[in-house]
Amino acid sequence: MPELPEVETVVRQIRTKIKDKKILRVEIKDKKRVNFMRLSGKVLDLYRRGKGIILKLDKGRNVLMHLKMSGRLLWRGPIEKSTKLVFYNNNKDYFVFNDVRRFGYAKLVSDQELSQEKFLNNLGPEPLNKNFTLSEFTALINRKPKAKIKVILNDQTWLAGVGNIYSQEICYCAGVLPQRALGSLQPEEIKRLYQCLKRILTAAIKHRGSSVDEGYVDGLGVKGHYDKLLKIYSRKKKLCLRCKTPVIDVKLGGRGTRYCPKCQK
DNA sequence: CAATCGTCCTGCGGGC
């Protein structure tokens, strides 16, 4: 499941390949959740906002993409059963949007429409922005005193980019139970959550994301390495790496959630 | 209004 680190990784990789290049044509292999049939033009930029990807083209056009569960952008990647669309720079330079579960989308919109996109406008702050300070994080925490920490970390309207893997890692790193209400967090715990949030996302980008369950690969088709550094997400039915206590597996916000009852308070 | 629930979709793992 691509989250901020995985999306950031593929965007950086594909950006270096296509920035200022021309897209000659596209091939739509699966029309589901794609709102255009043909496309050509110059690529001005490729950037990320939350887990969203924006391909900025000339003439005030953009392709807003979301990888959802199983989407991948792959430079010269395989054209296969799960291929949603292919962007061609020329016959040998192309990138694919593959998507096994077909939840992802690609939407051609004008600059005007992009600025009105609900998904983008409803996103919370970017956790890795320099101006996202501890005091800003504390203000966010104070806004939702009843929310559970792990559930709200996954809420894209509260904070952009964190999903079900990294929210659990952040809680474990900070030594905080995922079901704790925000209002119960002490300043020291908020500080630890803030530091863990920044550190984990930064480290995960450095390792080009997490390839769990043979799922995600980066924009060049290579596995990320951060899954080897996951401390709790990958410990289902196993013992805590730190204290050997059996890891607890519950559902929070309808999603699988693991934690160590001894290391997290 | 906010929180929760069902939905989309496919591949895979468990159970028999």
Place this chain on the structure above:
DNA sequence: TGCCCGCAGGACGATT
């Protein structure tokens, strides 16, 4: 071995 059932999850629309 093979089939069937259920589960996984990001975001959104419907519901409570």
